[in-house]
Amino acid sequence: MKVKRIVVGENLFAKNDEIAEENKVILKKHGIFSINIMGGPGSGKTSILEKTVATLMDMNIACGVIEGDIAGMFDSERISVLNVPVVQINTGGACHLEAMMIKKGIENLPLADIRIMFVENVGNLVCPAEFKLGIDCNITVANITEGEEKPAKYPLMYSISDVVLINKIDLMPTVEFDVDRFNAYLKEIKKDIKIIPVSAKTGKNIEHFVKYIVEHISE
Numbered sequence: 720m721k722v723k724r725i726v727v728g729e730n731l732f733a734k735n736d737e738i739a740e741e742n743k744v745i746l747k748k749h750g751i752f753s754i755n756i757m758g759g760p761g762s763g764k765t766s767i768l769e770k771t772v773a774t775l776m777d778m779n780i781a782c783g784v785i786e787g788d789i790a791g792m793f794d795s796e797r798i799s800v801l802n803v804p805v806v807q808i809n810t811g812g813a814c815h816l817e818a819m820m821i822k823k824g825i826e827n828l829p830l831a832d833i834r835i836m837f838v839e840n841v842g843n844l845v846c847p848a849e850f851k852l853g854i855d856c857n858i859t860v861a862n863i864t865e866g867e868e869k870p871a872k873y874p875l876m877y878s879i880s881d882v883v884l885i886n887k888i889d890l891m892p893t894v895e896f897d898v899d900r901f902n903a904y905l906k907e908i909k910k911d912i913k914i915i916p917v918s919a920k921t922g923k924n925i926e927h928f929v930k931y932i933v934e935h936i937s938e
C-alpha cells in the first residue's frame with residue numbers, strides 16, 4: 720500500500736504565515752505600527768513597555784498592547800494602569816504567541832483609536848522567534864544578568880530582531896557583563912542590528928528607544 724506522508728510542522732507554519740499576512744494587512748489598513756517584544760523570562764519586557772508606553776502617551780501617541788503569557792494577568796494588569804487598551808492572551812501552555820492569537824488580540828483592540836500596537840511575547844529566547852505574527856518590528860530584550868554569550872547561544876531570536884535592548888544597566892557596578900563581547904556576538908549574527916543599552920528601572924536611554932519608534936511610525 721502507498722504510504723501517505725504528512726509533514727505536520729510545514730503545514731502548521733504555512734497556516735501560521737497565512738494568518739500573519741492577514742494580520743499585517745489589517746494593521747496596515749488602520750495605519751498601525753506594530754512592535755513585537757521578545758526576550759527571556761524576567762528580562763524586563765513589561766518594565767520597558769511601561770516606561771515606553773507612558774512616554775508615548777505623554778507625546779499624545781495612542782498605544783494598544785497585547786500581552787502574551789502562558790498563564791496569569793500580571794502583565795496586563797500592570798499595563799492597564801496606564802489607561803491604554805490591553806488584551807491578555809493566555810496560551811495555556813504554549814511557549815510562544817502564534818499569528819492566530821494575535822488575530823484574536825487585534826479583534827479585541829480599538830484599532831481606530833491606536834497608532835502603535837505593542838505585543839509582549841511569552842518570556843522565552845527560543846520559540847517566539849519561530850512564529851511569524853505579521854508585526855512590523857521585532858525587539859529582543861536582553862539583560863546584563865543573562866550573560867554576554869546569549870546572542871551566540873540563541874542566534875535565531877537575535878537574527879530576526881531589528882533592535883536589541885540591553886536592559887538593567889543600572890546593575891553594571893554589581894554584575895560582570897562584558898558589553899563589547901555581547902556586541903561582538905550580536906554583530907556576527909546581524910551586522911546592522913541596532914543596540915540600545917537601557918534601564919527600565921531608572922528610565923535611562925528609554926528616550927532613544929522611543930525616538931527609534933517615532934522615526935519608524937510613518938514608514
Ligand SMILES: Nc1nc2c(ncn2[C@@H]2O[C@H](COP(=O)(O)OP(=O)(O)OP(=O)(O)O)[C@@H](O)[C@H]2O)c(=O)[nH]1
Pocket residue numbers: 758759760761762763764765766767794841842843886887888889890917918919920921
Ligand atoms: N535593576 C533592574 N531591575 C529591573 C529592570 N527592568 C526590570 N527589572 C526587574 O526585573 C524583574 C522582571 O521584570 P519584568 O518587566 O516583569 O520582566 P518580563 O520580561 O516582563 O518578565 P516575563 O513577562 O515574566 O517574562 C522585576 O523584578 C523588575 O522590577 C532594570 O532595568 N533594572
Ligand SMILES: [Mg+2]
Pocket residue numbers: 764765766794839
Ligand atoms: Mg512581562
